[in-house]
Amino acid sequence: MKVSASFLSSYYVEDDIMKLNETDVDFIHVDVMDGKFVPNKTLPFRSMKNIYKYTSKRLDVHLMVAKPKKLIKKYAQLNTEFLTIHVELDEDIQSLIDLIHNYGIKCGLAIKPDTPIEALDPYLDQIEMVLFMSVEPGAGGQSFIPETLIKIKEFKKKMKEKKLNIIVNVDGGINLENCKKLRQADILVSGSCIINSDNFQETITKLRGGKNE
Ligand code: DX5
Ligand code: ZN
Numbered sequence: 001m002k003v004s005a006s007f008l009s010s011y012y013v014e015d016d017i018m019k020l021n022e023t024d025v026d027f028i029h030v031d032v033m034d035g036k037f038v039p040n041k042t043l044p045f046r047s048m049k050n051i052y053k054y055t056s057k058r059l060d061v062h063l064m065v066a067k068p069k070k071l072i073k074k075y076a077q078l079n080t081e082f083l084t085i086h087v088e089l090d091e092d093i094q095s096l097i098d099l100i101h102n103y104g105i106k107c108g109l110a111i112k113p114d115t116p117i118e119a120l121d122p123y124l125d126q127i128e129m130v131l132f133m134s135v136e137p138g139a140g141g142q143s144f145i146p147e148t149l150i151k152i153k154e155f156k157k158k159m160k161e162k163k164l165n166i167i168v169n170v171d172g173g174i175n176l177e178n179c180k181k182l183r184q185a186d187i188l189v190s191g192s193c194i195i196n197s198d199n200f201q202e203t204i205t206k207l208r209g210g211k212n213e
Helices: 013-021 045-054 069-075 092-102 117-123 148-159 178-182 200-207
Strands: 002-005 027-033 058-064 080-086 106-111 129-133 167-171 187-190
Touching: 002 200, 013 045, 027 045, 027 069, 027 167, 045 069, 045 167, 058 069, 058 106, 058 129, 058 148, 058 187, 069 080, 069 092, 080 092, 080 129, 092 117, 106 117, 129 148, 148 167, 187 200
Parallel strands: 002 027, 002 187, 027 058, 058 080, 080 106, 106 129, 129 167, 167 187
Antiparallel strands: none
16 A cells, blocks of 8 residues: 655645655655636646655656646656546547656546546556546545445456556545545545644554555
């Protein structure tokens, strides 16, 4: 189990990143919003880029944007492990997956709570990760949607049948209680649970299930 720390709801991003540097967190989850695909908007890349020079952690970039092409090019220049776009986009998903792969970066597809997992079918043999949204994308600090657990279970079953090995990443509303039900996942994104805690490392270790795997 790996942990990807997000800080969408935090104003003192640099401070939080410095504190995360002192932990063994696996990734920094970067939420990028355009005010179109989701109502909120994040800072432009030129500011975001400065923020990420404060860390040497690999980035898990979540693009909640309607037109990701230009941002893929930009975020591909950072220390990026995953570049994730939404499967719901009204765009040529295939060419965006290819673009991400052309940069030698792992491609993730994010899926909103109400989108059935069948939407992922055309891309399953090409992507490295699925980001299951367990809240509506757009804001940190929301409550976990329990139906996500059923979706992940069905997806895992499908992966087994198809003999595919896709990383399962879960994003939104994860806390020290519901993380116990998410042992089937490979990565848990956590914003408020880590950032609002007194001891980041302790929380990260607990989210992993108490042990560093
Ligand atoms: C939701 C974002 C999440 C969010 C997670 O749109 O994609 O990454 O920051 O924050 P918490 O853990 O507070 O739900
Ligand atoms: Zn996210």
